[in-house]
Amino acid sequence: NAGVMQNPRHLVRRRGQEARLRCSPMKGHSHVYWYRQLPEEGLKFMVYLQKENIIDESGMPKERFSAEFPKEGPSILRIQQVVRGDSAAYFCASSPMAGGLNTEAFFGQGTRLTVV
Amino acid sequence: KNEVEQSPQNLTAQEGEFITINCSYSVGISALHWLQQHPGGGIVSLFMLSSGKKKHGRLIATINIQEKHSSLHITASHPRDSAVYICAVLETSGSRLTFGEGTQLTVNP
Numbered sequence: 732n733a734g735v736m737q738n739p740r741h742l743v744r745r746r747g748q749e750a751r752l753r754c755s756p757m758k759g760h761s762h763v764y765w766y767r768q769l770p771e772e773g774l775k776f777m778v779y780l781q782k783e784n785i786i787d788e789s790g791m792p793k794e795r796f797s798a799e800f801p802k803e804g805p806s807i808l809r810i811q812q813v814v815r816g817d818s819a820a821y822f823c824a825s826s827p828m829a830g831g832l833n834t835e836a837f838f839g840q841g842t843r844l845t846v847v
Numbered sequence: 848k849n850e851v852e853q854s855p856q857n858l859t860a861q862e863g864e865f866i867t868i869n870c871s872y873s874v875g876i877s878a879l880h881w882l883q884q885h886p887g888g889g890i891v892s893l894f895m896l897s898s899g900k901k902k903h904g905r906l907i908a909t910i911n912i913q914e915k916h917s918s919l920h921i922t923a924s925h926p927r928d929s930a931v932y933i934c935a936v937l938e939t940s941g942s943r944l945t946f947g948e949g950t951q952l953t954v955n956p
Contacts, residue, residue: 764942764943764944773890773933773948773949774944774946775946776943776944785944825943832922835892836880836882836935838890840883841888841890
């Protein structure tokens with residue numbers, strides 16, 4: 732049973748380009764969470780999704796950021812028109828259908844985005 | 848003031864020492880997680896606690912709900928324990944994790 736898979740592991744984008752980060756949850760998990768870790772800072776919640784639904788996006792910047800978790804395929808975090816301040820590590824976590832994060836949290840390896 | 852405070856921020860120990868990392872929080876929670884992050888690496892869940900104490904190998908985690916405090920202990924520390932240890936709480940009112948700033952642990956041989 733593969734763990735939470737994120738790709739790419741490293742992503743370099745020029746200012747103004749789009750970044751697409753993918754997260755495949757563990758098999759059987761239907762809850763996905765995205766977190767951002769800015770350089771020298773702690774992790775911050777961005778968005779919580781279930782299949783085809785955004786449950787809580789209160790941590791997402793109001794502009795340029797969007798997330799989806801379609802019925803089929805991975806969850807996607809999209810950043811449009813990237814700026815240098817978007818450079819960070821983006822982590823995805825998943826949890827089983829029952830209990831959410833009251834059960835063990837499973838994290839991916841992260842995508843390290845560098846905007847040049 | 849952060850909702851989750853960890854201490855110390857940095858900790859250097861000699862191999863074999865007993866290590867304690869503390870976490871205090873100011874919100875009502877339904878669960879607390881201890882996580883480990885190696886440089887450039889992913890995040891590994893060590894423990895999820897809602898009460899009492901858990902042990903896994905040389906790692907022990909405790910939580911006192913009334914005092915809103917948790918500790919992570921490492922016995923017989925080893926250089927491979929060097930990592931950032933992060934405390935994260937799941938608030939009773941929500942679905943998100945709120946994280947401490949992390950404790951950078953370095954264990955020297």
